[in-house]
Amino acid sequence: MEYVIGCDIGSQGTKATLLSTTGELIWEAYEGYPIDYPHPLRAEQPVDRWLDALALSLRQLLSESGTAGGNVRALSLAAQVDGVIPVDVDGQPLHPAIIWMDRRAGAQCDRVRQYLDDEKISRRGIYGPQMHAGRPLEVRFTELRLALSPRPAMTTLK
Numbered sequence: 770m771e772y773v774i775g776c777d778i779g780s781q782g783t784k785a786t787l788l789s790t791t792g793e794l795i796w797e798a799y800e801g802y803p804i805d806y807p808h809p810l811r812a813e814q815p816v817d818r819w820l821d822a823l824a825l826s827l828r829q830l831l832s833e834s835g836t837a838g839g840n841v842r843a844l845s846l847a848a849q850v851d852g853v854i855p856v857d858v859d860g861q862p863l864h865p866a867i868i869w870m871d872r873r874a875g876a877q878c879d880r881v882r883q884y885l886d887d888e889k890i891s892r893r894g895i896y897g898p899q900m901h902a903g904r905p906l907e908v909r910f911t912e913l914r915l916a917l918s919p920r921p922a923m924t925t926l927k
Contacts (some may be wrong), residue, residue: 781804799826
């Protein structure tokens with residue numbers, strides 16, 4: 770029999786789901802992990818934590834379901850919304866992932882509001898009509914912190 774696997778890398782854990790190619794649920798596995806709050810308003814997770822949980826949940830899924838990896842035809846990944854992983858030129862993380870619960874970008878939001886009111890931001894989006902249109906400016910938009918901070922950007926995250 771052939772299968773597909775869907776993985777959801779969430780803020781509290783990673784869930785792996787094994788489905789038949791007709792969509793029948795075969796098995797599920799979950800590996801939980803904590804959220805780090807290193808300072809007030811900050812929420813982070815080391816990228817290795819996600820990768821470890823992904824590997825463990827996939828191993829558990831295949832082992833407990835008795836499925837051979839060679840019978841898996843596709844793997845789909847979904848991850849947290851509005852998260853940021855700063856990486857170097859080789860794609861290696863420079864800092865733990867800054868997840869959607871992080872609220873450190875308050876000063877940057879205030880700076881944007883000096884030029885655009887919430888109605889314009891909501892109508893046009895932060896970066897143009899396709900990005901965040903219809904949503905108010907929130908301090909969880911950590912990419913604003915990176916984009917509007919002096920370089921080197923990584924020193925401003927701490």
